[in-house]
Amino acid sequence: MQPSTTADVVVIGGGGAGPAAALAAQDGGAHRVLLVEERAKLGGNAVFATGLWACETRQQREAIVDVSADEAFRTAMEWHHHERVDPRILRTVINKSGDTIAWLTEKTGIDFVISVEYKMSYGHAPTWHVPARIEEHHGHSLLKFSQVVRSLAETFEAAGGEIWTGAKAVALRTGEDGAVTGVVVERDGREEVVEAGAVVLATGGFHGNPELMEKYFYFYDDTIGGFRIPMAGDGIRMAAEAGVRLEPHATLIKETCSSSEKPNEYSLGPATRQPDTVWVNRLGRRFSDESVAIHLQTGSNPLLRQPGMTGFALYDDAMVRGVDDDGWLLPRAPLRPAHLRKHLESAAATGDWAVAAGTWAEVAAWIGAPAEALERTVADYNEHCARGYDAEFVKDRRYLRPLLEPPFHAIKFGPMMIDTVGPVRVDERMHAIGEDYTPVPGLYAAGSLASGWQGTDYCGQHLFGMALGFAVNSGRIAGEQAGRHVAEASRA
Numbered sequence: 001m002q003p004s005t006t007a008d009v010v011v012i013g014g015g016g017a018g019p020a021a022a023l024a025a026q027d028g029g030a031h032r033v034l035l036v037e038e039r040a041k042l043g044g045n046a047v048f049a050t051g052l053w054a055c056e057t058r059q060q061r062e063a064i065v066d067v068s069a070d071e072a073f074r075t076a077m078e079w080h081h082h083e084r085v086d087p088r089i090l091r092t093v094i095n096k097s098g099d100t101i102a103w104l105t106e107k108t109g110i111d112f113v114i115s116v117e118y119k120m121s122y123g124h125a126p127t128w129h130v131p132a133r134i135e136e137h138h139g140h141s142l143l144k145f146s147q148v149v150r151s152l153a154e155t156f157e158a159a160g161g162e163i164w165t166g167a168k169a170v171a172l173r174t175g176e177d178g179a180v181t182g183v184v185v186e187r188d189g190r191e192e193v194v195e196a197g198a199v200v201l202a203t204g205g206f207h208g209n210p211e212l213m214e215k216y217f218y219f220y221d222d223t224i225g226g227f228r229i230p231m232a233g234d235g236i237r238m239a240a241e242a243g244v245r246l247e248p249h250a251t252l253i254k255e256t257c258s259s260s261e262k263p264n265e266y267s268l269g270p271a272t273r274q275p276d277t278v279w280v281n282r283l284g285r286r287f288s289d290e291s292v293a294i295h296l297q298t299g300s301n302p303l304l305r306q307p308g309m310t311g312f313a314l315y316d317d318a319m320v321r322g323v324d325d326d327g328w329l330l331p332r333a334p335l336r337p338a339h340l341r342k343h344l345e346s347a348a349a350t351g352d353w354a355v356a357a358g359t360w361a362e363v364a365a366w367i368g369a370p371a372e373a374l375e376r377t378v379a380d381y382n383e384h385c386a387r388g389y390d391a392e393f394v395k396d397r398r399y400l401r402p403l404l405e406p407p408f409h410a411i412k413f414g415p416m417m418i419d420t421v422g423p424v425r426v427d428e429r430m431h432a433i434g435e436d437y438t439p440v441p442g443l444y445a446a447g448s449l450a451s452g453w454q455g456t457d458y459c460g461q462h463l464f465g466m467a468l469g470f471a472v473n474s475g476r477i478a479g480e481q482a483g484r485h486v487a488e489a490s491r492a
C-alpha cells in the first residue's frame with residue numbers, strides 16, 4: 001500500500017454525475033477535490049447521451065413552453081403510483097433542473113436548445129435539453145454530452161481540481177464512528193489510500209454485472225440488446241461494505257426495441273416501433289397493441305412475456321413504400337429519410353434479422369411459427385382494419401392498416417436496455433443512508449447507482465432525459481453537500 005494522499009472531497013466515477021459533483025464540491029467550499037475515474041477517459045455512459053430533462057428553463061420561456069416543476073412532479077408521481085420513489089428526491093431534482101441547465105452553460109460556455117431533432121412521444125411539451133453551439137444568425141449545431149463533460153472537467157481543473165484517470169476505487173475507509181474517512185484507489189498496479197473529509201460515489205449502473213442483473217431483474221438474459229459501457233456496480237458494493245442500506249429493488253431503463261446484432265445499428269429499430277406495424281411472437285400470434293411502442297421506455301414490456309422475449313414486426317410492401325415516401329410516423333425516429341427498403345434488403349440478405357417473402361407461409365417458416373397460426377393472425381388483423389376496430393387490443397384506428405400487398409416482410413426484434421437505477425438508498429441531499437435509516441457521515445451517492453427517483457419502469461413518458469438529468473442534478477447536489485460538509489468541519 002502506498003503512503004496516503006489527502007483530499008477534502010473524493011468523487012468516484014467521471015461519467016454523467018461525477019464531473020458535476022466535483023465542480024459543485026468546489027462551489028460548496030471544498031479546496032482540494034479529487035475526481036477518480038477507472039477508465040482512461042472521462043464520460044462513462046454519458047458520452048452516448050444527447051439530452052437531459054429540465055423544466056422552467058430560459059429556453060422554454062423563450063419558446064413559450066409552459067412546463068411547471070409542480071405539474072411535472074405531480075404527473076411523474078402519479079405515473080409511478082408513488083411506489084419506490086421518494087417524493088422528496090424527485091421533487092428536489094425536478095426543482096433544480098432548470099437552474100442546472102443555466103449552471104452547465106455558466107461552467108462550460110455551452111448553450112442548450114430544446115430539441116425536436118428526434119420525434120419523441122406525442123402530446124408532451126419539449127423538455128429535452130441538448131447541448132448546442134449557437135451559431136451566428138440564430139442557427140445552432142447540436143453537440144454530444146461528451147463535450148459538456150470535457151468542458152466541466154477543464155473548468156474543474158482550472159479551479160484547482162485534480163483528476164486521476166486509469167484509477168479504480170476499490171474500497172471505502174471508515175472510522176470507528178462509521179464515518180467515511182477515505183478511499184482505497186488502485187492505479188499503476190498499486191493500491192494507495194486517499195484520506196478524505198467526504199466521498200461521492202458516482203460509479204454508474206450495474207448492467208455489466210450479470211449476478212446483480214439476475215438478482216434484480218427476473219427477466220434478465222444476456223441477449224437484451226443495446227449498447228453501453230458495461231458498469232460493474234463497484235459503488236454499490238463499496239456502499240454496502242460501508243453500511244449503506246441497499247433497496248430490495250432496482251429499475252432497468254429499457255428502450256424499445258433492438259433489431260440488430262450491431263449494437264449501434266438503428267436502421268431497422270424504428271421500423272419495429274411504428275404503430276401501424278403488426279407484432280407477432282414465435283408462435284405467430286399477436287400479443288399487444290403495437291402503438292405502445294410510442295412510449296419508448298415501456299414499449300418493450302409486452303415482449304417480456306413472449307417466448308425468447310422475441311417479436312417480429314410485419315409489413316406489407318405498401319407500408320414499406322409509405323415509410324420511404326412519407327417518413328416514420330413515430331417515435332424517436334430520426335427525421336432524416338428512412339431508407340427502409342434498402343435496410344430491409346440488406347438485412348434479408350443475411351437472413352438473421354429480416355425476411356421478405358411472397359406468402360405468409362414462407363414468413364412463418366422463417367419465424368419458426370406454424371403457417372396456419374400466422375395466416376390466421378394476418379386474416380384477423382386485416383378484418384379489424386376493414387371494420388376500423390381492433391377487437392383484440394383496441395389499437396387506435398388511425399394505425400390500422402391491412403397487410404395485403406406482397407412481398408411481405410418480417411423484422412425480428414427484442415428489448416433493449418440503456419442503464420440501471422439503484423439500489424443505493426439516498427435522501428434528497430444525496431446523502432447515503434445507513435441500515436438504521438440515518439445518513440452515513442461523509443458519504444454521498446449520485447447518478448444511476450442511487451435509488452428513490454424511479455419506480456418499476458423509467459418514467460420516459462413524462463421525464464424523458466431524466467437518466468442524464470438525474471445524474472447531473474444529483475451529482476451537483478451531492479457535490480454541493482459534500483463541499484459544505486468539509487467546509488463546515490474545517491470551521492468547527
Ligand SMILES: Cc1cc2nc3c(=O)[nH]c(=O)nc-3n(C[C@H](O)[C@H](O)[C@H](O)COP(=O)(O)OP(=O)(O)OC[C@H]3O[C@@H](n4cnc5c(N)ncnc54)[C@H](O)[C@@H]3O)c2cc1C
Nearest residue numbers: 013015016017038044045046049050169204447448465468
Ligand atoms: C447509448 C446511450 C444513450 C443514452 N442517451 C441518453 C440521453 O440522451 N438522455 C438521458 O437522459 N440519458 C441517456 N442515457 C443514460 C445516461 O447516459 C446514463 O444514465 C448516465 O450517464 C448515468 O450517469 P452516471 O454518472 O451515473 O454513470 P456513468 O455515466 O455510466 O458513469 C459512471 C462512471 O464511473 C466510472 N467507474 C465505475 N466504477 C469505478 C471505480 N471503481 N472507480 C473509478 N471509476 C469508476 C465509470 O468508468 C464511468 O466513467 C444513455 C445511455 C446510453 C448507454
